[in-house]
Amino acid sequence: xxxxxxxxxxxxxxxxxxxxxxxxxxxxxxxxxxxxxxxxxxxxxxxxxxxxxxxxxxxxxxxxxxxxxxxxxxxxxxxxxxxxxxxxxxxxxxxxxxxxxxxxxxxxxxxxxxxxxxxxxxxxxxxxxxxxxxxxxxxxxxxxxxxxxxxxxxxxxxxxxxx
Amino acid sequence: xxxxxxxxxxxxxxxxxxxxxxxxxxxxxxxxxxxxxxxxxxxxxxxxxxxxxxxxxxxxxxxxxxxxxxxxxxxxxxxxxxxxxxxxxxxxxxxxxxxxxxxxxxxxxxxxxxxxxxxxxxxxxxxxxxxxxxxxxxxxxxxxxxxxxxxxxxxxxxxxxxx
Numbered sequence: 001x002x003x004x005x006x007x008x009x010x011x012x013x014x015x016x017x018x019x020x021x022x023x024x025x026x027x028x029x030x031x032x033x034x035x036x037x038x039x040x041x042x043x044x045x046x047x048x049x050x051x052x053x054x055x056x057x058x059x060x061x062x063x064x065x066x067x068x069x070x071x072x073x074x075x076x077x078x079x080x081x082x083x084x085x086x087x088x089x090x091x092x093x094x095x096x097x098x099x100x101x102x103x104x105x106x107x108x109x110x111x112x113x114x115x116x117x118x119x120x121x122x123x124x125x126x127x128x129x130x131x132x133x134x135x136x137x138x139x140x141x142x143x144x145x146x147x148x149x150x151x152x153x154x155x156x157x158x159x160x161x162x163x
Numbered sequence: 164x165x166x167x168x169x170x171x172x173x174x175x176x177x178x179x180x181x182x183x184x185x186x187x188x189x190x191x192x193x194x195x196x197x198x199x200x201x202x203x204x205x206x207x208x209x210x211x212x213x214x215x216x217x218x219x220x221x222x223x224x225x226x227x228x229x230x231x232x233x234x235x236x237x238x239x240x241x242x243x244x245x246x247x248x249x250x251x252x253x254x255x256x257x258x259x260x261x262x263x264x265x266x267x268x269x270x271x272x273x274x275x276x277x278x279x280x281x282x283x284x285x286x287x288x289x290x291x292x293x294x295x296x297x298x299x300x301x302x303x304x305x306x307x308x309x310x311x312x313x314x315x316x317x318x319x320x321x322x323x324x325x326x
Contacts, residue, residue, distance in 0.1 A: 065267040086268025097268050104228040105249025105260050107270045109294055129294055131272055 010156065012148055019133040022140060024126045026152055030159035032116040035124065036091050038158060039112065048158045050074075051150035063088055068096065083107070098128065106135050173319065175311055182296040185303060187289045189315055193322035195279040198287065199254050201318060201325070202275065211321045213237075214313035226251055231259065246270070261291065269298050 013025040028035050038044045042060045049055055054073040061067055062085060069082040083097035086109070094112045099105070108128045115123040130136040176188040191198050201207045205223045212218055217236040224230055225248060232245040246260035249272070257275045262268070271291045278286040293299040 065264060084262070084268050095268060097270055099247070101228060105247050105258060105272065107260055107272075109268065109270075131292055131294060 009149075009153070012145075012152060014145060014148075016136070016140070017127070020130045020136050022128045022130075022136060022144075024128075024148065025123065027117070027121055027123050028152075028156065028159055029121050030163065031120055032091055032114050032122045034159055034162055035114055035122040038155060038162070039094065039114075040088075044158065044162075045070075048154035049151055051147060051154055061085070062094075083110075103138070106138075107131070108135070108139070172312075172316070175308075175315060177308060177311075179299070179303070180290070183293045183299050185291045185293075185299060187291075187311065188286065190280070190284055190286045191315075191319065191322055192284050193326065194283055195254055195277050195285045197322055197325055198277055198285040201321060202257065202277075203251075207321065207325075208233075211317035212314055214310060214317055224248070225257075246273075266301070269301075270294070271298070271302070 010027065015023045015025075017023050030038075038048065040062045042057045045060070046055045046057055049070060050072045051074075053075075056071040056073070057069075058071060059067050059069040059082075064085055064087060066085045066088075067082065068085070069080065072079045072081070080101035082099055082101075085094065085096045087093060087095040092114060094110075096110055098108045098110050108130050110126060110128050112124060112126045115125070117123055128136075128139070130139065173190065178186045178188075180186050193201075201211065203225045205220045208223070209218045209220055212233060213235045214237075216238075219234040219236070220232075221234060222230050222232040222245075227248055227250060229248045229251075230245065231248070232243065235242045235244070243264035245262055245264075248257065248259045250256060250258040255277060257273075259273055261271045261273050271293050273289060273291050275287060275289045278288070280286055291299075291302070293302065
């Protein structure tokens with residue numbers, strides 16, 4: 001048997017810069033243009049955002065003022081998510097609102113930035129700002145980390161396939 | 164000529180309890196049940212919310228998780244507003260999000276409470292919570308006070324008519 005060198009799984013770095021924020025940092029082994037497409041093309045988003053679950057993209061108007069609405073069909077149930085785009089700067093930055101049907105009217109502002117690392121990789125940073133510390137903590141303790149890693153692992157696989 | 168005693172116009176009391184909030188207090192000369200109806204029946208809302216301008220109520224699902232969307236047709240242009248209900252407690256309290264198309268993705272949480280003053284009048288308190296101090300100040304300096312007084316004066320007239 002050959003000795004296999006298995007790389008450790010890539011993890012996201014999750015921090016809380018202020019009492020109302022969650023900051024997520026993650027590097028993807030793909031050029032920025034490809035990562036941008038995976039975040040903004042509904043056909044591609046449908047392949048990773050739902051972590052392997054069926055994802056119905058009811059609405060995804062990637063432009064300032066546009067709305068988005070995704071419905072995830074998981075074994076545990078159906079979950080709707082929605083929001084609206086505040087800013088879309090191609091290849092660089094998307095700012096949108098994020099709301100889960102299970103807690104309607106609780107809205108976070110998500111600012112996603114993409115950084116070209118110059119070696120074919122891309123670093124993304126996603127900062128979520130909540131109205132209150134309690135809402136931020138509610139999100140932190142919702143199992144978001146596990147869901148996030150599953151989504152990003154699916155995104156890793158998609159980006160490799162797109163190359 | 165008879166001497167006319169003209170009452171001063173009723174004004175709202177607008178304060179800023181924290182750096183991210185605006186608090187509005189106003190008394191209406193009508194029982195709480197009637198004020199509640201004026202805030203929750205689309206046919207009635209259409210008669211005062213737009214300050215005399217045509218108001219198209221595209222969506223108004225007054226229940227937890229429901230959406231609302233109003234479009235005001237003023238001489239200066241067409242303005243859309245929308246949001247989602249977080250809480251609806253009949254006669255007492257409505258919590259919903261508020262967003263103006265002109266600044267998409269900038270979302271305030273509005274908490275409206277109705278207090279029965281016991282003498283046929285009703286006090287409403289509406290607290291808006293913004294994500295940042297800058298967004299709060301943007302709203303304060305948007306001419307909101309004038310618009311608010313126009314809306315509430317129209318509501319005074321509607322409440323008198325409903326009696």
